[in-house]
Amino acid sequence: MPRATRTPGVRPRRMRLGRTALLLALACSLLTGAAQLLIKAAADRGRDAGWTDSETLLWLLAAHTLLGLGFLAFLLALRRGELSTVYPVLAARYVWVVAATPFLFSTESLTPLKLAGAALTAVGVVIVARARGE
Amino acid sequence: MPTQAWAVAATLAATVCAAFAAFLLKRGVAETHLALRGFRVSGKVVAAVALYGAASGLFLLALTGAQLSVLVPLSAVEYVWVALLARQRLGEPIGRAKLAGLACIALGIVLVGLGS
Numbered sequence: 001m002p003r004a005t006r007t008p009g010v011r012p013r014r015m016r017l018g019r020t021a022l023l024l025a026l027a028c029s030l031l032t033g034a035a036q037l038l039i040k041a042a043a044d045r046g047r048d049a050g051w052t053d054s055e056t057l058l059w060l061l062a063a064h065t066l067l068g069l070g071f072l073a074f075l076l077a078l079r080r081g082e083l084s085t086v087y088p089v090l091a092a093r094y095v096w097v098v099a100a101t102p103f104l105f106s107t108e109s110l111t112p113l114k115l116a117g118a119a120l121t122a123v124g125v126v127i128v129a130r131a132r133g134e
Numbered sequence: 135m136p137t138q139a140w141a142v143a144a145t146l147a148a149t150v151c152a153a154f155a156a157f158l159l160k161r162g163v164a165e166t167h168l169a170l171r172g173f174r175v176s177g178k179v180v181a182a183v184a185l186y187g188a189a190s191g192l193f194l195l196a197l198t199g200a201q202l203s204v205l206v207p208l209s210a211v212e213y214v215w216v217a218l219l220a221r222q223r224l225g226e227p228i229g230r231a232k233l234a235g236l237a238c239i240a241l242g243i244v245l246v247g248l249g250s
Contacts, residue, residue: 036206039190043197060194067190071183078163094210098203098246107135108201113249117242121207124238128213131231 021081024073025089031070033093037104038063044107087129094122137250141199145208148192153215155185157223207246210239 042059049056077086098118101108162178196205214236220226228236 036193036202039194040197040202043194046194047198064190067186071186072168075159075163075166075168075179078160094207097206101201101203105202108203109250110203111249114203114246115249117245117247117249118203118207119242120245121210121239121242124235124240124242125210125213127235127238128217128232129235131229131235 018080021077021086022089024077024080025086028070028073028077029090029093029096031066031073032090033097033100035063035066035070036093036097037100038066040101040105044105088126091122091125091129094118094125135199135201137201137204137247138199141196141205142208144192144196145200145205146211148189148196149209149212150215151185151189151192152209152212153219155182155189156212156216157219158182158185201250204246204250207243210243213239 038059042056042063045053045059046056074086074090095115095118098115099110102110158178159182162176162182165174165176166179167174193205193209217226217228217232217236221228
């Protein structure tokens with residue numbers, strides 16, 4: 001990535017999040033969120049059937065494949081946009097994963113307070129990411 | 135499923151690993167070329183991947199003792215570590231906006247804890 005030159009007294013212009021970077025960030029959010037759901041499935045299965053159970057290992061393999069793809073999407077998004085603009089898109093994961101869990105797992109529960117907490121956490125992540133460089 | 139203290143500790147350890155991984159990734163991404171011609175991966179990126187792997191293992195362990203919907207927001211503590219790491223290693227200041235964001239993360243995690 002080329003190093004940006006900076007003229008004294010001139011603030012660097014914020015890099016826009018292009019369509020490709022936005023799509024890559026969205027893909028990363030979906031892939032890593034889905035991976036967390038699969039890791040949860042593996043943890044539930046592993047606790048009941050053992051960590052060498054074929055289904056547990058299958059869930060883990062699928063989860064880490066998605067994590068790898070998400071990581072690749074994150075790297076490519078970083079090359080096309082600043083961390084402070086890519087991260088807000090990724091933060092959506094905190095809300096949608098929490099909202100999805102009770103529909104997918106019987107061991108999970110969702111309360112309005114929990115959802116509000118997840119949303120506030122996501123807002124915090126966005127603020128922190130956009131505040132970088134202050 | 136009630137939240138176990140050791141599951142919270144394992145998640146916090148995972149966030150420390152992930153914060154160091156993000157730091158190494160940011161430093162190593164500029165030295166990495168993913169194109170087939172001239173393909174090169176920085177050692178920092180490799181170390182970051184290993185740390186992400188360790189974080190994933192700790193998170194898997196934690197999930198056997200707590201709900202995913204509790205641990206996912208808790209994992210945002212990573213941003214607190216990243217802010218502290220950036221301040222210590224890179225001299226980046228923690229301004230008011232960043233402090234407000236970190237406070238939102240902390241409050242969000244408390245709300246999740248209260249709601250579970």
